[in-house]
Amino acid sequence: MKSYSLTLKxxxxxxxxxxxxxxxxxxxxxxxxxxTTPQTKSAEPxxxxxxxxxxxxxxxVTNFGTxxxxxxxxxxxxxxxxxxxxxxxxxGNFPTINYEVQLEAKKITGNDFFCGMTFPVAESFCSLIxxxxxxxxxxxxxxxxxxxxxxxxxxxKKFEHDTWYHIHLKVTPEKIExxxxxxxxxxxxxxxxxxxxxxxxxxxxxFGICSWVTTAALRNIQVKPDLQAGH
Numbered sequence: 001m002k003s004y005s006l007t008l009k010x011x012x013x014x015x016x017x018x019x020x021x022x023x024x025x026x027x028x029x030x031x032x033x034x035x036t037t038p039q040t041k042s043a044e045p046x047x048x049x050x051x052x053x054x055x056x057x058x059x060x061v062t063n064f065g066t067x068x069x070x071x072x073x074x075x076x077x078x079x080x081x082x083x084x085x086x087x088x089x090x091x092g093n094f095p096t097i098n099y100e101v102q103l104e105a106k107k108i109t110g111n112d113f114f115c116g117m118t119f120p121v122a123e124s125f126c127s128l129i130x131x132x133x134x135x136x137x138x139x140x141x142x143x144x145x146x147x148x149x150x151x152x153x154x155x156x157k158k159f160e161h162d163t164w165y166h167i168h169l170k171v172t173p174e175k176i177e178x179x180x181x182x183x184x185x186x187x188x189x190x191x192x193x194x195x196x197x198x199x200x201x202x203x204x205x206x207f208g209i210c211s212w213v214t215t216a217a218l219r220n221i222q223v224k225p226d227l228q229a230g231h
Contacts, residue, residue: 059090080215087208087210099224099226101222109214114211126197133149139153142198170227
């Protein structure tokens with residue numbers, strides 16, 4: 001069995017040392033990588049990517065009138081802090097029932113919701129709020145006229161700054177479900193319930209994502225349409 005050895009010339013040693021230094025700088029603890037490394041990825045089978053990691057193709061910056069700047073940075077969509085909502089609205093076709101959405105979001109500065117996702121439910125609309133009302137509230141706005149801080153979908157969760165959270169939404173004729181990092185946060189049966197949205201996010205319809213007085217980042221936005229056909 002052959003063995004291979006590497007003999008370095010004296011002039012190659014500084015080059016190798018520099019290469020090792022670069023490789024070492026790329027290897028950090030998982031928490032640091034979670035905070036800083038762009039990880040835009042291709043959509044999994046059955047999923048359709050809504051963000052290419054480089055442009056806002058298919059999106060428009062939502063003209064709330066209170067918005068901060070929106071930009072692409074490091075493979076992420078950054079929603080700058082405004083005086084109210086800052087967000088993006090999808091301009092293409094979007095399913096209305098029997099679909100799933102997944103994305104990753106993080107809070108950079110500020111202490112309110114860093115992901116307010118407005119979405120269709122058949123002929124109605126609703127919003128999934130992540131980190132609202134001072135930071136901890138997760139829930140649906142609105143249910144029978146009550147927002148996420150006042151209805152039965154309200155739960156509390158601590159959200160760290162500069163930490164990515166995986167958000168997964170599923171909409172069927174029977175219910176709305178939502179998970180954060182695989183933890184089920186919403187399991188709401190919609191029969192005989194009135195769904196609506198707050199006036200502040202009216203411009204997010206049919207599908208949009210925004211933050212409230214908070215700088216946030218989004219990546220890996222994907223939709224899986226027509227669940228009945230796929231299952």
